[in-house]
Amino acid sequence: MPAPSDFIWPGGHRLALSIVVNVEEGAEQNIRDGDKGPEPVDELSAVPKRPMRMHGNESNYQYGIRAGAPRILKLLDDHRIEATWTAAALALERAPELAARIAERGDEVCCHGWRWAHQFWMDEEKERDFIRKGWQSIERTIGKRPTGWLSRYLHTEATRRLLAEEGFTYHMDDYSDDFPFWDVVETSEGAKPIVILPYALDSNDMKFWLAPALTARDWLQYATDTFDQMHAEAMDGETRMMSLGLHLRIIGRPGRIGAFRGFLEHVAGKPGVWITSRARIAEAFAAAVPPPVA
Helix, strand or coil, X not given: CCCCCCCCEHHHECEEEEEEEEECCCCCXXXXXXXXXXXXXXXXXXXXXXXXXXXXXXXXXXXXXXHHHHHHHHHHHHCCCCCEEEECHHHHHCCHHHHHXXXXXXXXXXXXXCCCCCCCCCCHHHHHHHHHHHHHHHHHHHCCCCCEECCCCCCCCCHHHHHHHCCCCEECCCCCCCCCEEEEEEECCEEEEEEECCCCCCCCCCHHHHCXXXXXXXXXXXXXXXXXXXXXXXXXCCCEEXXXXXXXXXXXXXXXXXXXXXXXXXXXXXXXXXXXXXXXXXXXXXXHCCCCCC
């Protein structure tokens, strides 16, 4: 649903911009961790038909931690950007230096699962354990428990209820709008409202892996076109939220990082734009728009 006609983000802004950095590297499928097979996603689409470790693919992921993350962090620091890191908890456990840098910056960490794994196959008990292990791990690693959740795309009918029961205040698994909204779920303690903070797939850098011929210039053009349209609507009085999704191992490559730099340079200084974390966006929405139930 659209924003209320009188809704304005803090500071008088009309467009909230959320930079989302996914941290999944080290938490993907691997027979080392008891999985039946290796992670099938890489830039070559090379998937063996028998269970084995794919050392090349593992190193492809580790590139994100070793080389991609420093490039992204430098740009965030240079432009003084507050980001949200959607992190698979195990990935942060296995990358303590990155976890320390995120905590040092004071950025938000949103839980992207205990591991970077699908939960659609889980029964309720397993899913609750998966959710609980995720937020407890991030709380230990970062020093603050996450308030938001993003699944590995697929989730179950019980997910949102379980999140509310576990104390999460917002859920990202939605692509239906350019503004937050409330949902109400029936929990073991009665009806509970939870903020739905829509995400975006079309502007996500994952397109580089889905379409390897996509150039950094193509992605930058799409990202800036998206921003320009939403900024124009915001300047016309329509309050909006834009998400830009990134991955360490993807945008952090030398031939792609310039596209992220170009985007940050493009949006810098534009009037009416609030660049902030998803947690702050959810808090501002919840404070201004009453939930459907008390």
